[in-house]
Amino acid sequence: MPVFSKHRLPRDAGDSRRGAALDPAQSRPLTDLRVAATGVRKTYKSGDREIRALKGIDLHVAKGEFLGVLGPNGAGKTTLIECLEGIRSPDDGDVRILGADAADAREMKAVRGRMGIALQHSTLPPRLTARELLGLQARLYASDVRVDRMIDLVGIGDKADQRIEHLSGGQQQRVAVAMALMGDPELLFLDEPTSQLDPHARLALWEVLYAQRDRREASVIITTHQMEEAQRICDRVVIVDQGRIIAEGRPKDLLRQHFTARSMTFLLPMAATLDLRALNARSAPAGNGLKRVTLRTERPSATLVELGQTFGDQLSDLSVEDPTLEELFVKLTGTPLEGEAA
Ligand SMILES: Nc1ncnc2c1ncn2[C@@H]1O[C@H](COP(=O)(O)OP(=O)(O)OP(=O)(O)O)[C@@H](O)[C@H]1O
Ligand SMILES: [Mg+2]
CATH class of the missing domain: 3.40.50.300 (P-loop containing nucleotide triphosphate hydrolases)
Structure with missing residues (x-):
């Protein structure tokens, strides 16, 4: 074309x-x-x-x-x-x-x-x-x-x-x-x-x-x-x-304006200890002696610094999810987008 x-x-x-x-x-x-x-x-x-x-x-x-x-x-x-x-x-x-x-x-x-x-x-x-x-x-x-x-x-x-x-x-x-x-x-x-x-x-x-x-x-x-x-x-x-x-x-x-919290996920060794409740996090085994941690934070920058200080290079595969306009649309209008209706 x-x-x-x-x-x-x-x-x-x-x-x-x-x-x-x-x-x-x-x-x-x-x-x-x-x-x-x-x-x-x-x-x-x-x-x-x-x-x-x-x-x-x-x-x-x-x-x-x-x-x-x-x-x-x-x-x-x-x-x-x-x-x-x-x-x-x-x-x-x-x-x-x-x-x-x-x-x-x-x-x-x-x-x-x-x-x-x-x-x-x-x-x-x-x-x-x-x-x-x-x-x-x-x-x-x-x-x-x-x-x-x-x-x-x-x-x-x-x-x-x-x-x-x-x-x-x-x-x-x-x-x-x-x-x-x-x-x-x-x-x-x-x-x-x-x-x-x-x-x-x-x-x-x-x-x-x-x-x-x-x-x-x-x-x-x-x-x-x-x-x-x-x-x-x-x-x-x-x-x-x-x-x-x-x-x-x-x-x-x-x-x-509408989404202050961010979701983050990362991998840590199974043996690494973290206070899941304090971090508002959950974890699941990810194989190879690792676990995947997912958390939501209202202070993404500060949380990143704290994680880096606590776990250093034990921490890997980190990603921070940005909210999307699609999520905002659904939140504000209560309507799933075309073609996605149940
Ligand atoms: N000529 C018309 N006569 C009567 N009602 C109409 C007419 N045109 C639109 N409407 C009604 O007015 C409302 C707004 O319609 P409109 O076409 O502006 O919506 P829209 O946001 O462009 O929708 P879509 O995403 O489906 O294109 C709807 O309830 C529609 O049924
Ligand atoms: Mg139209």
């Missing part, structure tokens, strides 16, 4: 601080904001039932920021992202997109060409080929982005001249992302763009998005159920549950 670009993927966006300085706690000039939403509410009517999909959302997205919108099925992510795109009208609240008022059609018309959107369920015209479709999009946007180059970037070279209806789900998803990128956008909305992508294509897509950020300081708002992906890629995540934001911050900060 073709690799999209030669761009290098950062190991951990939260640490590397690529692009703009992205401290949500830090107040920033309004001009740095690509999206500013306050008090967004949306209720759907379904027969005589009312579904309160968004119950008052405040959200800001800075220039060059990658924001992950996470949450269980039905949490309100798509509704939120569509309100932020200006394609769904909230019942209440204020949404500004690239400085335009989302409720004002004239203002929105002026900024549409600077945005790229890939919907969760985009229905591409089945009879057109990817090349034709991207060509149309290029004309619509009067874009300098070359169709051939985009076909290459999203890795559909060998399928570019086949009708969309003959492409697989993942290939269609790549075309949808390519469509969003054709206008060379400063602001990209991608609703679950990687749900059908294989791991290679997923990584490659992120490279394309990083390249777009490097060139245009593009901001990207993305929904995903892939927690590992969000943790690795997003500068900031919001977790939405039942129409409300229940957590927001850099993945690392959120994890630090």
